[in-house]
Each structure stands twice: as C-alpha cells, then as structure tokens.
Amino acid sequence: MTARSLALAAAAAITLAVPATAVADTPPTETDALAQAKQALLWQVQAGQSAQTKATAQAVKDAARSVVAEDTALCKKIDQLARQLGVSVPDQPSTDQQGWTAQLAAESGADFDRDFVTRSRRAGGELFTVVAAVRAGTKNDPVKQFALAAVDVVGKQLTAWDATTLVDTAALPDPPAPTSTAPVVPTPQGADPQVPQVTNAANSASANQTATDDRPGPAAVLAGLVLIVVLAAATVRIIRRVVNSA
Structure with a gap:
C-alpha cells in the first residue's frame, strides 16, 4: 500500500471516530446557552460553598448546601454533553460573577445572608430563563434532556431561595412582558385561511343584503291589492246568487 493510500485510510478512520452528533448539529444559540449555564452554575457552586461557612441563618446554609450538590451534578452533565457535541464550555464564572464573589467576600452577618440569597435568586432566575428557552426550542435530544433536568x-x-424570606425583590428584574397575539378566527372548510376577515365581512354583507331584499316592493304591493279586490268582488257575486236562488 502506498503512502498516499495509508494517509487516506487514516483520515477515514479519524472521520468514523467522530461522534454522530457533531458541532454542526448544535446551533450557536444552544452552544452559547450551555456556556452561560455552565458559568452560572460554577458561580452558584463557589458562592454556595462560601455561604456554608459565612451564612448566619440556618435556612441559608441548608439551601446553599443543596444548591452546591445539585449544581455540581449539572456542571458534570454539561461537561459530558459538551464532549459529546464537540464544543467547549467555560471552566470559570464570568467577570461580572467573579465581581459578585468579591463583593460577598467583603460582607458578613445578616448583610451577607441577604445579599447572597438575593444574588443567588437573581442568578437562578436568569439561568432558569436560559434553560427553559433551550428546552422549548431545541431539536437536539441530548440538549433537550439536559435542559429538562436543569x-x-x-x-x-x-423556591428554596424564596422560602428564606431574605430575597430583596426590588433587586430582581421585572418579568418579560407577555407577547400579544391576534385572536384566532375560525376559517370555514375550503376557505382561504389568509383572508378570514374578508370572507366574514363578505358573508355579513351578503346576509344584510338578503334581509333587505325580502321586503316587498311597490309593484308587489299593488298586485296584492288588485288580487284582494278581485277576490272580494267574486265573493260578493257568489253571495248574491245564493240569496236570489233562495
């Protein structure tokens, strides 16, 4: 076998070794979402580990302990999914998130409890928005399974952060405004669905026109009067004959 043939065979073997679900199967928006989720989870793990020793309220310590365990497991799932998809994800929180960590490190007591819970609640809400959007729109089964678990x-x-009653709700972002949609107008079978309002308007006009045409016109009224007179005269003649014959 020539050197060229050996090179082609090696390239083919490498190609076959690539997982079936490759980067091309993962839209950039999903890749970005995995990266954002990984950074948010990493920050929550680091902050939660700190809170287990710095927090004063037992409810905050308990919530932090659960979050650390759960988010560590989710981080491992993201790493496995990234390897399967052939994409890279961060191994450190974002610059802003590291700034939050520095701010919390300078606090203690009740101030730490309140700010830690509020920061965690806000970060969790943003993370929830990301994974929910991925769950709703992804067509990639592994990504869908991760988003569903997340x-x-x-x-x-x-719910756990809210239960501490320490969340500063004024620091949370406003929920997104609902998207208004036009009411769905039923379309008659066989009609063009693109013009339901025009069709309905035409039907309404036709119905109104039909109702107007049901009223008798002047000629019909005159003919009716003539018919009544003729019938009345014939009736009178019949009555007279009956009386004369008696």
Missing part, C-alpha cells in the same frame, strides 16, 4: 432543578432552587 429546568426541574433550578425551579426548585428558586
């Missing part, structure tokens, strides 16, 4: 875990964490 939605469940993060949703429970939000």
